[in-house]
Amino acid sequence: MQVTEEKKEETAGAELPEDTAALKKLLEDERAKSAEYLDSWRRAAADMSNYRKRMEKDASEMTKLANSVLIARLLPVLDDFDRALQTIPDNLRDFTWIDGVMLIARKMGAILESEGLKPIEALNKPFDPNVHEAVIHEETDQHEEGTVVAELQKGYKLGDRVLRPTMVKVAKKKGSSDG
Secondary structure (H helix, E strand, O other), X not given: OHHHHHHHHHHHHHHHHHHXXXXXXXXXXXXXXXXXXXXXXXXXXXXXXXXXXXHHHHHHHHHHHXXXXXXXXXXXXXXXXXXXXXXXXXXXXXXXXXXXXXXXXXXXXXXXXXXXXXXXXXXXXXXXXXXEEEEEEEEOOOOXXXXXXXXXXOXXXXXXXXXXXXXEEEEEOOXXXXX
């Protein structure tokens, strides 16, 4: 009986390295698959995260665009308020309804300002074609050439973007040609 048990142990010992090698190979294959699946999952998670960020950015840009379109459409109303308030006769300035209209204009301006709208400073500044639109050149010796001498229509920026350039009158030296 001992002989058969020894033979069994020998045969079992002989089979064990083959089984171990096969098991090791199988384990390595499974580890490789696991690493591949983990890598694929990480890529998919990163793709999803990038997609979400891109969608959030697109939604934000769309909101900014919609706001800028609406604000640009309100600018003529703001201009009308400014013109109306500048032309109120002195004998009407003390009426409370005039104060009410002025309050409405200030509220509208404050709301637009809270959305990022800023007037473009132009008067007595050097002409800048990025933010100013020269509609008239005036020959003068009183101002340096290229200086804005009058603001004909107020311009605005929304954030860093020019929503509407300021229409201006620009100084030009007397006797110089427009070229």
